[in-house]
Amino acid sequence: MDLSYTPEEETFRLELRSHLERSVPRDEPPEDLDAEFEWMCAFQRRMHEGGWVGIHWPRAYGGRDATPMQQAIFAEEMARVRAPQFPNRVGINNVGPTLMHFGTEEQRRRFMPGILSADEIWCQLYSEPGAGSDLAALRTRAELDGDDWVVSGQKVWTSYAQHARWAILLARTDPDARKHRGISYFIVDMRSPGIEIRPLRQLTGASEFNEVFLDNVRVPRSNLIGKPNEGWQLTQVTLAHERGTNYAIKEQVLMRIEVDELVEEARRRGATADPRTRQRLAQLFLETEIMRFMNLQMLTRLGQGITPGAETSIVKTFFADLSQAIGDAGTALLGPHAQLVRGSRHAVAGGRFVLHQMFSRAASIAGGTNEIQKNIIAQRMLGLPRD
Numbered sequence: 225m226d227l228s229y230t231p232e233e234e235t236f237r238l239e240l241r242s243h244l245e246r247s248v249p250r251d252e253p254p255e256d257l258d259a260e261f262e263w264m265c266a267f268q269r270r271m272h273e274g275g276w277v278g279i280h281w282p283r284a285y286g287g288r289d290a291t292p293m294q295q296a297i298f299a300e301e302m303a304r305v306r307a308p309q310f311p312n313r314v315g316i317n318n319v320g321p322t323l324m325h326f327g328t329e330e331q332r333r334r335f336m337p338g339i340l341s342a343d344e345i346w347c348q349l350y351s352e353p354g355a356g357s358d359l360a361a362l363r364t365r366a367e368l369d370g371d372d373w374v375v376s377g378q379k380v381w382t383s384y385a386q387h388a389r390w391a392i393l394l395a396r397t398d399p400d401a402r403k404h405r406g407i408s409y410f411i412v413d414m415r416s417p418g419i420e421i422r423p424l425r426q427l428t429g430a431s432e433f434n435e436v437f438l439d440n441v442r443v444p445r446s447n448l449i450g451k452p453n454e455g456w457q458l459t460q461v462t463l464a465h466e467r468g469t470n471y472a473i474k475e476q477v478l479m480r481i482e483v484d485e486l487v488e489e490a491r492r493r494g495a496t497a498d499p500r501t502r503q504r505l506a507q508l509f510l511e512t513e514i515m516r517f518m519n520l521q522m523l524t525r526l527g528q529g530i531t532p533g534a535e536t537s538i539v540k541t542f543f544a545d546l547s548q549a550i551g552d553a554g555t556a557l558l559g560p561h562a563q564l565v566r567g568s569r570h571a572v573a574g575g576r577f578v579l580h581q582m583f584s585r586a587a588s589i590a591g592g593t594n595e596i597q598k599n600i601i602a603q604r605m606l607g608l609p610r611d
């Protein structure tokens with residue numbers, strides 16, 4: 225494992241840093257959710273002006289052909305300055321790579337530029353009330369009628385559907401085929417007649433995700449990606465790109481910042497006099513460092529051209545458990561006021577720790593639950609029987 229950076233990588237980091245200094249908002253995010261979304265879009269646009277959105281995309285489509293190491297540096301620097309996340313992350317991480325693999329040239333030229341500039345926001349219509357971990361059980365149907373597919377069904381947990389102009393959608397196009405076989409992959413105009421979006425209120429008070437109802441929604445034939453009934457194959461590519469290694473790197477840096485702040489806050493409040501508190505803080509620090517080493521190991525493999533396999537499931541479960549442990553420690557160690565949210569005059573650290581605690585519950589669900597990751601580890605790494 226070589227942990228040093230090349231001169232080109234150092235230059236890359238400095239250029240990025242200087243663009244970030246000019247682009248990261250100096251003000252707090254607005255309380256109003258629509259205004260907060262626009263605040264994030266404005267940040268993405270400023271980053272795009274410098275060519276710093278979708279850096280892993282090919283240059284021909286507005287990216288930088290960034291190497292795994294450059295992507296890691298990008299994730300580190302974004303976390304270091306606590307940059308807001310890009311609101312079009314479904315477009316950047318999921319749609320772009322899927323179109324690169326399976327889209328037509330016409331689809332790429334039409335849809336890819338608007339993703340980077342945040343002019344067209346995307347959402348992902350995959351999960352359904354009866355199809356989450358077992359996604360291939362999905363029941364939304366699409367039937368061909370002339371030059372259109374007609375789609376009906378219900379989706380759920382759709383992040384940013386209320387802001388999205390376009391969606392990628394999975395629907396069953398051959399009900400008689402085996403469940404993984406009869407699925408197709410579509411691009412859907414979220415302004416089409418027959419789409420109803422109902423926001424879901426989360427524990428944090430925000431409504432990032434939604435239920436989406438589709439009632440005879442017409443989707444032109446030209447908006448099918450790949451071939452009919454072969455959507456499952458495309459889905460595997462989309463999901464492989466959904467998070468990527470850079471996600472774990474960014475999260476590790478953020479968790480390290482949070483542990484440092486927690487230690488500082490606990491020290492200021494005299495909580496570190498308790499040996500159990502010291503043990504708990506030391507354990508969190510230690511696990512955050514373990515995650516850094518896991519990421520470095522993953523990066524080394526990527527640098528050697530090895531595609532990560534089931535070991536990403538170890539990183540994912542480790543990250544989810546650690547993120548929740550940090551959130552729980554924040555409210556447990558800093559006294560009752562640590563449970564107050566932003567806006568309260570007595571909130572500790574602006575209510576950041578309790579917000580983290582609430583949001584961290586999603587870490588063991590989104591992108592494949594902990595139980596599913598453990599099934600993958602058991603089957604693929606330990607050779608144990610399928611569940």
Ligand SMILES: Cc1cc2nc3c(=O)[nH]c(=O)nc-3n(C[C@H](O)[C@H](O)[C@H](O)COP(=O)(O)OP(=O)(O)OC[C@H]3O[C@@H](n4cnc5c(N)ncnc54)[C@H](O)[C@@H]3O)c2cc1C
Binds near residue numbers: 349355357358384
């Ligand atoms: C923050 C967030 C954002 C999301 N955004 C989107 C989005 O934009 N678009 C989208 O389509 N979806 C989105 N999702 C949905 C997400 O993909 C699903 O929540 C996830 O796949 C789990 O599915 P489920 O919620 O239906 O749970 P289920 O699959 O019903 O699981 C329920 C419980 O059963 C366990 N379980 C299920 N099967 C097994 C098994 N075989 N062995 C052992 N245990 C099992 C699970 O681990 C879980 O604890 C989002 C979720 C979150 C939390």
